[in-house]
Amino acid sequence: MSVPYPFSAIVGQQEMKLAILVAAIEPAIGGVLVLGDRGTGKSTAVRGLAALLPKMRAVRGCAYHCDPASHHSCGDCGGDRKARVERVPVPVVDLPLGASEDRVVGALDLERALGQGVKVFEPGLLAKAHRGFLYIDEVNLLEDHLVDLLIDVAASGENVVEREGLSVRHPARFVLVGSGNPEEGELRPQLLDRFGLSVEVRTPREIAERVEIVRRRDAYERDPEAFATRWSKADAAVRRQIERGRDKLATLDVSDEVLTQAARLCQAVGSDGLRGELTLMRAARAVAALDGAEQVTTAHLRQVAAPSLRHRLRRNPLDDTGSGERIERALGELFEPA
Known part of the structure; x- marks a missing residue:
């Protein structure tokens, strides 16, 4: 497994980093859209997020990693969910532009269902992203039918798969994170409205900043593990800040x-x-x-x-x-x- 570029090592782009941290603390924000020039650290920041997030409690063996303390579940966990608890990494799932609809929403095995009367469902990317983050690079180039699908799921928090009279539904609540270059196409207004925060990133103009970015990137590519180790304390400090922020959030009222x-x-x-x-x-x-x-x-x-x-x-x-x-x-x- 490749070592992600440390979040703390990203130079500049303060608005983008703050928006990502806000989404990590408060999922109800509705996601983050990052638009701007190529090569400005958009996808790097999102992938670095995965290493920052504290692990979450989930039901062991559940394909949707349901929260053991929640009254809402997929319906497949069964038994005493609170007795089967494990801590798992918060999912950060990539949705490729060319992904088929079955890969995104999941697939029903119609042959076994019709022949044996057994409903077999293979969870898709939306199931894997439940309680986590769904990341779409070049989101403005996403096919229209997938855009419609994402709008429905983002609004309802539930994914419904229907094939030949069979139906499966499961929870799909995730923070949507998209990135793209607006010069390559505009985002559908209906999907744009689903993002809570929208961030613009630009190529740095300061020479010193550009030099530092190149220096750090070169060091990372030469030895990713050593570079990540060098920034592990800074990333750990951000992780603690996220944990404290989540605890603090419940105590704050807005006047x-x-x-x-x-x-x-x-x-x-x-x-x-x-x-x-x-x-x-x-x-x-x-x-x-x-x-x-x-x-x-x-x-x-x-x-x-x-x-x-x-x-x-x-x-x-x-x-x-x-x-x-x-x-x-x-x-x-x-x-x-x-």
Whole structure:
């Protein structure tokens, strides 16, 4: 098994790294979309996430690694689930662009079902991603029928497979993470709306930063294990930060003052619907938990304003300013400098 590039060794790209950590602490955010130039560490950051995540409790032998403490399960665990507990890595599953529908949703063995009366189901990628992360590189190039499928599953949290009158359903709740280059095609609006956070990454312009990226990448490719060992303490510190953040999250409330500020901001930039406010609230609370803060403040709100809203803005034909700049301008007009 190849050694992933350490998350902590990624140079720059602070907004992208923060968005990924927020999603790791608060899955209700709805996922992360990372758009930008090729070779800017998009897929590297996502794959580095797998090594960061603390292990989770699951029912031993369950194909969907159900939570033993949850009242919701796949229905196949059976018996005393709490007596069959193990700790397993949080799944980070790749969904290739060319994957067949059966590979994604799972396959029913119709021959055995019709001939022997036995319902045999081979779980797909959605089952493997349950309680974890589903990663799609070049998500803007995903085939339309898979986009429709993902929209349905992301909305319901359940995957339903129906073939020749047979039906299988299982839980499929995961954090959707997508990356791509917008110059190669736009993302369907219906799928775009399912991502909680949207991050833009660009090729670094500072010479020193570019040199450091090349130096670290070269060291990693020469000896991946030694490089990962060198950054293991930094990654372990981030892992502890995630664990503390998850514990802290349940104790944090968002005040009416901060909620009002979020609503004013969404109204000022013309955000569609109310998902903007919900995402701002959840993301700001997650950042506060990540920081170990005792309360959610305007400063936390400002940190996540752009990734929470930039993909929710209506296009203004009279204003060619980028969405990120429009959000920053609204922040400056509405709130005192942080």
